[in-house]
Amino acid sequence: MSAPDGHLDDAITDFSRRLVDVDGVVKTVYAAGSGPAVVLMPEMPGISPDVLRLARWVRDAGFTVHVPSLFGVDGAYPTVEGGEGVIRRACVSAEFRAFARAGTSPVVAWLRGLARQAHAECGGSGVGAIGLCFTGNFALTMAIEPAVIAPVVNHPSLPLDDPAGLEMSDEDARAVRDRIARDGLKILAYRFDDDRWCTGQRFAAYQALLGDAFDGRVLPGSSANTNPPPFFRDMVGSPHSVVTAHLVDEDGHPTLKAKDEILAFLTDRLSRSGSDGATCANGTIR
Secondary structure, eight states: OTOOOOOBOOOTTTSEEEEEEETTEEEEEEEEEEEEEEEEEOBTSSSSSHHHHHHHHHHTTTTTEEEEOOOOOOOOOOOOOHHHHHHHHHHHHHHHOOOOTSOTTTTHHHHHHHHHHHHHHSSSOOOOEEEGGGGGTTTHGGSSSSSSSEEEESSSSSSSTTTTTSSOOOHHHHHHHHHHHHHHHEEEEEEEETSSSSHHHHHHHHHHGGGGGGEEEEOOGSSSSOOHHHHIIIISSSOOTTTTTTOSSSSOOHHHHHHHHHHHHHHHHHHSSSOOOEETTTTEOO
C-alpha cells in the first residue's frame, strides 16, 4: 500500500514473523539474520520503513535482529493521520508510562523476557538493545536483565511532560547503577542539539545518573534530513530521529556515521567470548 505522497509501506517479507510469549503475554516479533541477538524497538508511530532499514543494517552487520511490534501498523509509512491515533492510544495504554513520576513502563518487563529468550537461542556474550524515541529509554531499563550488555538509547522522548525527566523508577535506576558498578555496563546515546523532545536537560540527567558509563553524543540539528515522512515533519516538528527518519544516507554524513558507530558499539560489546557457542540463523538456533 502507498501513502498519499506516493511512498510505499514495507511488506517485511525478508523477516520471519514470530509470536513470542513472555509470562503469558504474546507479541509479534520480526527476526532476521544470524549471530548475537539485538532487540531493536520501534519509534512512534511504529515499525516504519526507516526502522526496518536500520534493522537490515543491524542484520547485515552480523547480528540476529529482533523487532517487536509494540504499537502502530507494522511496516506502515508514517503519516500524520495514522500517527495521531497511535500516539493517543499509547499514551493511555497500561503498557506505557508516557508522563513524569509514573516510573518504568510495564512493557519493559516483557522486553527483558524477549532479551532472555533471544540470548538463549542465539548464545554469545549477551544481547544488544536499541531504543528509539518513545522506546529510547527502554534500552537502558532493559539492561537490568543480565543478558542485555549493549544498550543504545536514541533520542529518548519520555516522559513527554518533563524535559529533564527519565522514564524509570527509583528502584530501576539503582539497579542500573549496580550493573554499571558490577559489570562495567556502557550506554551509548544520541540526540540532535535542537531536538524539542529529547533536550540537553535529559542528557544531563542521564549523565548525572550514569556518570562516565553514559556516552551521550549530540549531532547538529542542521545535519538532519530536511524531508522526513509527514509524521516527523508535521507532528514531531524538529530534528529528532538520528538513525531513522532524519538520517541522510550519504557517505560521510554525520547521521550515517552515527549508524556506523552504533554498529561498531554492538560489535565490540557482543563479540566478546560468551558462555556458549550457539548462533542464530533467521531467529532459529543452529
